[in-house]
Amino acid sequence: MAKGWTIQGLIDGKMVVTAFCHNHRCHHNQVLDLQKLKEKLGPDAPAMEWDLRAKLRCRKCGNNDSKRFGLTYVPDYDKVPRSPIASPYRKTSE
Template identity: 40%
Template sequence: MSTTTTIQEFIDSGDKLRVYCHASHCNHHAELDMLMLRDKLGPDHGAMHDDLVPKLKCSKCGGKKVGLIRSPGTKEYRRPMHSPRDR
């Protein structure tokens, strides 16, 4: 279970968030631009489903029935894994 509670914490985690339109005639989906969202809502705004969904709408059809899926991202500053032979 995630402990990320703010938009800035979400950004710092390196994870990705996709938004899916639930309108049967649309079914559009896109990656959410968390940096833009931070600039608009502030870094301390909540990043949980109930915090974000009321603020979102589909960019294709304008529908408000959307869902979110979080997926692991990558962090540029993570150290590369080394095999025992590298020591």
């Protein structure tokens, strides 16, 4: 994926994409349904922030100004296995 993420790449990577409306009176946020985006745009559609922002509209205030949206991309921690973190503050069982 040298040119960026695709919708299918985000699904395969178990990512969660959240859109944030930056309208000063709204500040609504919504987790995007990647399966619906895949059906609408296709699996190989580019999914970088600048690609998706132009396609968004806030469900709460109707904002569709791409400059007033932000997106976050994070792993879905419920689906991605996590490795234990070694911490010097963790109590030992001994």
